[in-house]
Amino acid sequence: MPIPNRGACIIKIKSKLGAGAIGLCTLYASSVFAVAALTGPPVIDTTTHGSWMDTYGSCYNVLPQASPRTLVPEIEIGPNFVSTNPEQYQNPPAGDFDDVLCIGGDATDNFDVRIYSQAPPTDQPGSLQDHAYAWGFNEPGQGAFDVAPGTSQQNACQGEPYASTFDSDKYAFDPLSGEIKVVLGGDAKIAYYFLSEADICRSQAYELKVNGTPVPGGAGTVDDISLGKYVVFDLIDIPDGATITLDVTIADPTCASASGLAYNSHMSGIFVDGTNACLDPFCGDGNVDPDETCDPPGSDISPDPSTGPQMCTDSCNYCGDGFTDRQYEACDPTNPEDPNAKMCSDSCEILEAPSRTLGYWKTHPTVINGDFGGAPSLLPLEFCGKQIADACDAVYFLSKGGGGIRKFKRQGMAALLNCTAFGCPTKISNLITEGSAACATKDPNYKFGKTGGKLGDFNEANKDLPLPFKSPSALPKYCN
Numbered sequence: 001m002p003i004p005n006r007g008a009c010i011i012k013i014k015s016k017l018g019a020g021a022i023g024l025c026t027l028y029a030s031s032v033f034a035v036a037a038l039t040g041p042p043v044i045d046t047t048t049h050g051s052w053m054d055t056y057g058s059c060y061n062v063l064p065q066a067s068p069r070t071l072v073p074e075i076e077i078g079p080n081f082v083s084t085n086p087e088q089y090q091n092p093p094a095g096d097f098d099d100v101l102c103i104g105g106d107a108t109d110n111f112d113v114r115i116y117s118q119a120p121p122t123d124q125p126g127s128l129q130d131h132a133y134a135w136g137f138n139e140p141g142q143g144a145f146d147v148a149p150g151t152s153q154q155n156a157c158q159g160e161p162y163a164s165t166f167d168s169d170k171y172a173f174d175p176l177s178g179e180i181k182v183v184l185g186g187d188a189k190i191a192y193y194f195l196s197e198a199d200i201c202r203s204q205a206y207e208l209k210v211n212g213t214p215v216p217g218g219a220g221t222v223d224d225i226s227l228g229k230y231v232v233f234d235l236i237d238i239p240d241g242a243t244i245t246l247d248v249t250i251a252d253p254t255c256a257s258a259s260g261l262a263y264n265s266h267m268s269g270i271f272v273d274g275t276n277a278c279l280d281p282f283c284g285d286g287n288v289d290p291d292e293t294c295d296p297p298g299s300d301i302s303p304d305p306s307t308g309p310q311m312c313t314d315s316c317n318y319c320g321d322g323f324t325d326r327q328y329e330a331c332d333p334t335n336p337e338d339p340n341a342k343m344c345s346d347s348c349e350i351l352e353a354p355s356r357t358l359g360y361w362k363t364h365p366t367v368i369n370g371d372f373g374g375a376p377s378l379l380p381l382e383f384c385g386k387q388i389a390d391a392c393d394a395v396y397f398l399s400k401g402g403g404g405i406r407k408f409k410r411q412g413m414a415a416l417l418n419c420t421a422f423g424c425p426t427k428i429s430n431l432i433t434e435g436s437a438a439c440a441t442k443d444p445n446y447k448f449g450k451t452g453g454k455l456g457d458f459n460e461a462n463k464d465l466p467l468p469f470k471s472p473s474a475l476p477k478y479c480n
Contacts, residue, residue, distance in 0.1 A: 035210075035237055035239070036185075036210040036211075036215065036235055036236070036237050036238045036239065036242065036244075037215065037216070037235070037236055037237060038208075038215055038216070038217045038218060038233060038234060038235060038236075039234045039235075039236055040217075040234060041217055041220075042208075042217075042218065042220055042231050042232060042233050043230075043231075043232040044222055044229055044230070044231060044232075045191070045229065045230035045231075045232055046227070046229050048228075048230060049150045049151050049227065049228040050150060050151050050152045050153045050154055050161055050163075050195075050228055051150070051154055052153065052154055052191075052193065052230075052269065052271060053154045053156075055191075056189075056191040056230070056232075056271035056273060057104070057105060057191070057269075057271030057272060057273065058105060058106060058273055058278065059105050059106050059107050059188075059272045059273050059274060059275060059277060059278035060103075060104075060105035060106075060107060060108060060110070060111045060180070060270075060271075060272040060277075060278075061102075061103065061104050061105050061269065061270065061271045061272070062101060062102075062103050062113050062178075062180070062269065062270045062271075063101070063102040063103075063153055063155055063157075063162070063164070063268075063269045064100060064101065064102075064115075064134040064135070064164040064165055064166050064268065064269070065099075065100055065101065065102045065134070065136075065155060065157060065158060065162050065164050066100050066133075066134035066135050066136040066164045067136045068136040068137060068138050068139075068142075068145070068163075100134040100164075101113075101134070102155050102156065102157035102158070102162075104156055104157075105272070105278075106277075106278050107184075107275070107277035107278050109183075110182070110183040110184050110275070110277035111180055111181065111182060111183065111272065111277075112180065112181040112183075113178070113179065113180045113181070113270065114179050115132045115134075115166045115176070115177070115178050115179075115267070116132050116176075116177050116179070117132040117168040117175070117176050117177065117265075132166055132167070132168060132176060132177075133166065133167050133168075134164060134165075134166055135164065135165055135166070135167050136163065136164045137152075137163035137164060137165065137195070137197060138163070139152060139161075139163055140152070140198075144197075144199075145197050146163075146197065146198060147163045147195060147196075147197060147198055147226075147228075148198040148226060148227050148228070150228075151163070151195055151198075151227060151228035153193065153195070153268065153269055163195070164268070165195055165196075165266045165267065165268040166178065166266065166267045166268070167264050167265060167266050167267075168264045168265045175247035175248060175249050175265065176247070176248050176249075176264070176265035176266070176267055177245055177246065177247050177248075178192065178245070178246050178248075178267045178270050179243055179244070179245040179246075180243070180244050180270060180272065181241070181242070181243050181244075182238055182240070182241070182242050182243075182244060182272075182275055182277075183240065183241060183277065184240055184275055184276040184277040185237070185238035185239045185240045185241070185242055185275060185276060186237075186238055186274065186275045186276035186277075186279070187234075187235065187236045187237070187238070187274050187275070188234075188235050188238060188272055188273065188274035188275045189232060189233070189234050189235075189272070189273045189274055190232070190233050190235060190244065190270070190271070190272050190273075191230045191231070191232040191233075191270075191271040192206070192230065192231050192232075192246055192267060192269070192270055192271075193228065193229075193230050193267075193268045193269035193270075193271070194222055194225040194228070194229050194230070194231070194248075194266055194267065194268055195225055195226075195228045195266065195268040196225045196226045196266055197226065198226050199226070200226060201224065201226070202224070202225050202226065202250070202266060203221060203222065203223045203224055203225070203250070203251040203252065204221065204222055204225065204248045204249065204250060204251050204265055204266070205219070205220070205221045205248065205249050205250075205251040206219065206220060206221070206222065206231060206246055206247065206248045207219040207246070207247045208233055208244070208245070208246050209244070209245045209246075209247065210235075210238065210239075210242055210243070210244055210245075211239070211242050211243055212243070212245070215233075215235070218233065221251045223251075225266065228268075230271075231246075238275065240276075246267070246270075248265045248266075248267055249265055250264065250265055283295060283296075283297065283314070283315060283316035284296050284297060284316070288316075289316075292315075292316035292317065293316070293317045293318055293321035293322075293323060294312035294316055294317065294318050294321070295312065295316045296312065296316075297312050297313060297314045297315075297316060298311060298312060298314075299311070299312045300312075301318055313325060313327075313328045313329075314327075314328070315327055315328060317329075319332065319333075319346065319347060319348035320332065320333060320334050320346070320348070321334070322334045322335050322336075323335060324338045324348075328348075329348035329349075330344075330348060330349050330350045331343075331344035331348055331349070331350050332344060332348055333345070333346070333348070333425050333426075333427045334427070342425075342428070342454075342457050342458045342461040343355075343425065343458070343461045343462055344425055344427075345425055346425060346426050351423065351424070351425060351462075352462075352465065353422040353423045353424070353462065353465070354422050354462050354463070354465035354466065354467055354468075355418045355422065355424075355458065355459055355460070355461055355462040355463055355465070356414070356417075356418060356459065356463055356467075357414065357459050357460060357463055358398050358410050358411060358413070358414035358456075358459060360463075361394070361395075361398055361413070361414050361417050362395055362398040362399060362476075363474040363475060363476045364471065364472065364474060364475065365391035365392065365394070365395055365475060365478045365479060366391070366472050366475060366478070367421075367471065367472065368391040368394050368395075368417060369390070369391040371391075372472035374469040374470055374471075374472065375421070375468075375469045378417055378420045378421055379391070379394075381394070381416060381417075381420065382436070383397065383412065383413055383416055383436050383439075384397070384409060384412075384436050384439035384440050385436075385439065385440025385441075386440075388413075391478070391479070392478070392479035394413055394417065395478075395479045396479075397409045397410060397412075397413035398410050398413050398414060403449050403452075404448050404449050405439060405442070405448040407448065407449050407452035407453070407456075408435050408439060408448035408449070408451055408452035408455070409439065409452075410452075411452040411453075411455040411456040411459060412432055412435050412436065412439070412451070412452065412455055414455070414456075414459045415428060415431075415432055415455040415458055415459055416432050416436075418458070418459060419432065422468075424458065428454075428455065428458050431451055431454060431455060432455065434451070435448065435451045435452075435455075
């Protein structure tokens, strides 16, 4: 089954989808695989720096925003997140640290996140078991612990670039982990931003996991993150509800030995594009989009199974939805702008049966009672609570003048004769039955004139089609 063209996500808060090239190679899985896999090796982006909004994270983004030199332990958010380490999330409560996170994107309700460290405590004051931090750098030009120009992350929550990072405990070398839970899976581009102080040599090893299992080809090293670098993964076939984790550890430094050395791991932003939560709408995505009336194709959307199936077409519409899908339908009986609606069948085909106006029926009573010999009698009938056993009983209704209920009586009787003689769409038949019942009780709330107008249009619709018999001569005085 081909992957549909998702296109670009619509920007809602601070970004739009950046195009991510997918390059298949023999070392990586193709889209026919049933488990999450990479389409190619991770890409190291060294040029975007802090200006991610036009490139990454349109679907979901998480940024740290601790003020300079602030340490905040143990960050966890998300209304439905089931922690993989639940004992650690009882202290402190998640809401205590919401202010150190800036979360945005088109589908924030479809993701959850936690940042954590598995590092044991050290002998440093304040060191805690399994704690991660949100930590603020100084902005460029402010002295120690500042970042290089252009590397501060764009931040819609603050309204200006904001230099901050998540990091592991003091002097801890065990992994710092950024983990997101994806409610709706699919294919996604996930980018992780790494930033360090301008005068600190920090290189990091990383490993990507889905549901705790390492992803083949998802491990590597990002060297010298003092200028801000992204590691970008293109994943396919992510299961619904999956947890996607990136573990990072300090790697052997490759930057100048004169630089200060790093002792703990950083992660400075997580950015997601794609997943089924942020697909451009398409027929077959399971959602009824604005230009659709059903989804997926082939589904039976009949509200009453006893009436038979009502199937969703390959264009995600169905007969009777008020929209004439010209690829699959000749007409739609409920589309007020369709000129063929009045003679449209329940299967959205134009009914080729003839019709005749009330004037014809009023002057051709022998067609009603079959006395002309060319067709069987249309009688008896029931209309407006009356039994119509004679052609002149029908002519009586056909001769009613005026509006309101009188209009319904004449046009309704003509429509009933047309339906009985030649057939008609269910919509017309239902209008006759509904109006006739209201007529029998003289329902003051029923809109007789409106229904009479619709039935009059039906009577006129196919008046020029030939009759299936030779019409007799008019007898305008037959019932006098």
